[in-house]
Amino acid sequence: MPEAILELDNVTIRFGGLTAVDSVNMRIEPGTIRALIGPNGAGKSTIFNLITGIYPPTSGNILFMGNKISALKPHSITKMGIARTFQNIRLFGEMTVLDNVKIGQHCRTCTGFMGALIRGGKAKAEEKAILEASLKALQLMELEHKKDELAMNLPYGEQRRLEIARALATDPKLILLDEPAAGMNPQEKQTLMSMIRKIQEMGLTIFLVEHDMKFVMNLSDRIAVLDYGKKIAAGSPAEIQKDPAVIAAYLGKEVC
Numbered sequence: 433m434p435e436a437i438l439e440l441d442n443v444t445i446r447f448g449g450l451t452a453v454d455s456v457n458m459r460i461e462p463g464t465i466r467a468l469i470g471p472n473g474a475g476k477s478t479i480f481n482l483i484t485g486i487y488p489p490t491s492g493n494i495l496f497m498g499n500k501i502s503a504l505k506p507h508s509i510t511k512m513g514i515a516r517t518f519q520n521i522r523l524f525g526e527m528t529v530l531d532n533v534k535i536g537q538h539c540r541t542c543t544g545f546m547g548a549l550i551r552g553g554k555a556k557a558e559e560k561a562i563l564e565a566s567l568k569a570l571q572l573m574e575l576e577h578k579k580d581e582l583a584m585n586l587p588y589g590e591q592r593r594l595e596i597a598r599a600l601a602t603d604p605k606l607i608l609l610d611e612p613a614a615g616m617n618p619q620e621k622q623t624l625m626s627m628i629r630k631i632q633e634m635g636l637t638i639f640l641v642e643h644d645m646k647f648v649m650n651l652s653d654r655i656a657v658l659d660y661g662k663k664i665a666a667g668s669p670a671e672i673q674k675d676p677a678v679i680a681a682y683l684g685k686e687v688c
């Protein structure tokens with residue numbers, strides 16, 4: 433079995449009396465696209481919050497490239513190579529597209545954001561590296577030509593791509609996308625899908641939470657299904673679509 437880039441080993445989190453994630457096991461192979469689906473409140477975003485260190489698990493372990501990350505702080509996890517986007521857009525609307533991407537990278541540099549403002553010699557060299565990484569990320573998401581526009585003036589689909597660019601600029605090995613296609617029109621979804629494939633071709637691993645089943649089924653190598661905090665199924669898109677437990681969790685609705 434190839435080494436997993438990300439491994440969840442019996443992960444549980446309780447909020448008071450609620451078990452939001454219940455004994456979840458998962459292995460994600462490097463270079464693949466994995467989706468996590470499930471009804472509202474199933475625990476999907478909580479799994480992302482556990483992986484990125486927002487919450488420590490109540491029990492169980494999370495391993496990234498073989499190293500335990502479940503006790504680390506979010507900025508340390510970002511430095512190790514995990515980046516994410518959020519369910520709701522979190523951009524600085526009054527800042528330019530380029531600055532929105534640059535600001536995401538100061539977690540990785542030695543001088544930090546204040547240092548970059550003071551602009552010592554080392555900070556200048558770092559600022560140059562940040563600029564180059566930002567432009568490369570914008571190019572990948574086909575937003576380079578909009579770098580000087582204010583983020584709030586971008587159409588919705590481009591704002592979501594800008595968030596992915598910000599995550600990519602931190603040079604991650606694994607990127608977590610929380611509902612990347614939410615609110616997009618069919619054309620925007622199609623564009624996003626081809627960009628996610630391009631990111632995969634660069635060697636990154638993608639883990640996404642998404643409600644749009646067509647998007648998930650077309651894009652994912654494997655899918656895990658969560659219901660009331662428990663993993664109820666895992667497999668290829670074809671396997672998931674005909675899994676009786678999955679069909680039941682979605683109240684008999686067709687999964688595709």
Ligand SMILES: Nc1ncnc2c1ncn2[C@@H]1O[C@H](COP(=O)(O)OP(=O)(O)OP(=O)(O)O)[C@@H](O)[C@H]1O
Nearest residue numbers: 447450452470471472473474475476477478479519
């Ligand atoms: N910090 C918290 N404190 C208390 N309960 C929480 C907390 N975070 C999440 N929960 C609860 O845990 C459960 C899982 O929530 P979560 O947001 O992970 O679901 P989800 O699958 O991402 O849902 P959606 O598809 O609607 O985004 C819900 O019942 C939610 O109310």
